[in-house]
Amino acid sequence: MKNTLFIALLISFSFCNSQAFSGKGDSKFQVGANFQNNGTGLNVSYDYGIGENISLGLSSTYLLGVEEKIDAKFGDRYDLRARFNANIGNVLAIDKNFDLYPGLSFGLKNFGGHLGARYFFTNGFGLYTEFNVPFAEYNPDDLSPAEELHNQFTIHIGASFNL
Numbered sequence: 001m002k003n004t005l006f007i008a009l010l011i012s013f014s015f016c017n018s019q020a021f022s023g024k025g026d027s028k029f030q031v032g033a034n035f036q037n038n039g040t041g042l043n044v045s046y047d048y049g050i051g052e053n054i055s056l057g058l059s060s061t062y063l064l065g066v067e068e069k070i071d072a073k074f075g076d077r078y079d080l081r082a083r084f085n086a087n088i089g090n091v092l093a094i095d096k097n098f099d100l101y102p103g104l105s106f107g108l109k110n111f112g113g114h115l116g117a118r119y120f121f122t123n124g125f126g127l128y129t130e131f132n133v134p135f136a137e138y139n140p141d142d143l144s145p146a147e148e149l150h151n152q153f154t155i156h157i158g159a160s161f162n163l
Contacts, residue, residue: 020099020120021087023052030118030128032158038070039063039149041077043156047085055085059105061156063149076146081107083114095119097126109150110134118160130156 021028026049034043041064047057063077070076082105089099097120105112112134120126132154137143143151 020089020097020118020126021049021053021055021101024049026055027163028055028057028118028160029163030156030158030160032128032156034061034063034154034156036063036149036152036154038145039066039072039077041065043158045083045156047083049087053087053091055087055101057083057085059083059107061150061154066149067145070145070149072146072149076149079107079109079150081105081112085116097121105132107150109147110138111136116156120160120162124162126160126162128156128158128160132156 028047030043030045030047032043034041041062043059043061045057045059047055049055059081061079063072066072066077083103084105085101085103087099087101089101090096092100099118101116101118103114103116105114112132114130114132116128116130118126118128134151137151139147
């Protein structure tokens with residue numbers, strides 16, 4: 001019985017037709033963990049395909065764990081960003097389930113860039129990771145430790161879903 005179930009699962013996974021980015025009209029929702037100096041939190045993002053290799057979206061992060069020495073208010077813990085992605089997974093032709101997407105983001109704290117990758121195991125579920133870096137901070141003065149929370153290199157890791 002166990003062998004039959006295992007073989008059935010193996011066959012069903014082999015027939016899964018997943019695709020990382022299918023172009024115009026494609027919708028992705030991602031939820032994951034955010035890691036950065038002096039804090040960790042939750043990141044959610046949504047991307048919508050407007051062209052064969054272009055998507056627009058929103059990303060939001062809220063830091064749950066902030067070092068006690070930093071007096072971080074709600075506004076310091078929260079960030080919202082509009083984003084632009086160049087989905088080049090199909091251009092690289094590595095695997096139809098893999099997408100690499102460099103992009104730009106305009107947030108409440110800064111203008112920045114990101115490099116993300118996602119891999120879909122099934123038509124609806126995959127994993128993603130993103131590396132984010134600020135290019136220009138909106139506040140040109142020396143930043144307090146609380147203001148530095150979203151003005152630094154960050155990493156996101158989590159689950160990606162096709163909608």
